[in-house]
Amino acid sequence: MAGRIRVGDIELAFREWGEGPVTVLFVHGNLASKDWIELAAPHFPRGVRTIAIDWRGCGDSDKPVPAPDFSNYSIARHADDMLAALDALKVDFCHLATHSTGGIISTRMILSQPDRFGRVLSLSPVGPQGIDFPPEKSAFFGRMKADTALAREIMATTAPSLFAPETLLPNPGPARFLPQVTAGDGARALLFNRIVDQVSGVSDGIWFGTPDTLTKEARSGELKARMGTIRHPHLVVWGVRDGVIAEADMKEMAHLMPDCRFVAVPGIGHSMNLEAPELYAGYFGAWFGGLAK
Template identity: 90%
Template sequence: MQMLDVNGIRLAWREWGEGPVTVLFVHGNLASKDWIALAAPHFPRGVRTIAVDWRGCGDSDKPTPLADFSNYSVRQHADDMLAALDALKVDFCHLATHSTGGIISTRMILKQPDRFGRVFSLSPVGPQGIAFPPEKAAFFGRMKADKALTREVMATTAPSLFAPETLLPNPGPARFLPQVTAGDGARARLFGHIVDQVFQVSDGIWFGTPDTLTKEAHAGELKALMGTIRHPHLVAWGMRDGVIPEADMTEMAAAMPDCRFIAVPGIGHSMNLEAPELYAGYFGAWFGGLAR
């Protein structure tokens, strides 16, 4: 396992490929670098892809959260990713993000705009943030206490992997387990690994992420700056996504000077898990063949 010493903690990282073009993958909440493990072998030649586990996630250190979760804020995760690039001696790269990784990348870009080029955002939490009312924030506590419920909820983020009749429209007390469709052995194994990883994350992730996303939404700071973000963005959103509203994606495309929005049929929140070859196709079209 490869580790980086940054900001007083150790962050786990992994890389695929090599070449003049470097892409940093920033994963989402309750996730890890492993979410692109099936897609990365299909990325184009000439691209070096780096993925770093957030603090509190995957194989990275899991410091005790402060009472206000400030050491698990979007700003802190962004600072960690910037420090990871420093440690890897990467002075310029492109960004691929998923879900909450989207708003983390926004903070990274605004802090060091000259360090980044293109951005491929999969179903991102946009600069608008997401406001979690108390009952939805409390749901994370229920998930932490019930692995079957967590598996059920995680399945709804990748619905095309599962037989429709085994998915519950409104996850509640788990009644049965979602069943992966036949022929998806590698995806099923990765999904099982991901669910196991969820139960190793810090409370700073379980409870800090909804807290910090709500704070970002209420502050409105990043939303007000969308018009200043000129980095080319490709935003891909699955039409079966039950996490991120399409309206947020179209708002990004309308407000940001160079942002393209693509709605992908048949896919939910996690194309990188559900259809890794398709994800790699978008990734390759956006980053393949670049000079840097």
């Protein structure tokens, strides 16, 4: 099932898979969408209703013009959107499955309404530490926005196991210093191609607002300082080939959060939900399957 829900003055798009007494909200990552779990969702266990919602500015959701300070695209704003969407869907309690920047969004959701959430499955998350983007890395998002081929190459590096290793090349020269890629065959390649097409349509509030707000979160240190108060059970799953998220951050989450397990998976990069959807569904089912609610 798919549809749209009103959250304040905008509408957010959502999809649902499955039904049952257990509800899981999937919170996607930056430059992404609800579609990132569509190949995994058919393998989720019975008795679980999974809801995925596009952030404002992403996928099929509305794309409001960003404020000069990106305040309407902050991590806190995305978290508030998700909470309001759950209200609109009449979901009083659920569990959370997150990917990448969805991880820090879920942190703000949990700290805002701790009794509303149960378990959390965090796939290669941006943790409460945030990410500090220096100016040259923030500016790189503008290059990706202006160059579809470059955006495709970068997206490929987040899912390296989908591509023949010899096509993920190092810098061949100043004209193109990022990997050249060739997609494989099958449903995963088709989804990857559609995801790349979606990237070209995201809001400037995403292209430029996400690195800005993640940097603000990192430099404030607020969420990192509160990690010890987050008692919700977390399973952090991270691919050993992940070039986006530092393993040290994942280990720090497992060390500082009272109920957090860390699993490192060989052969996988940043996006297990794209690279190995059946494997991702296995972790999802082991973490959420069989719960009473």
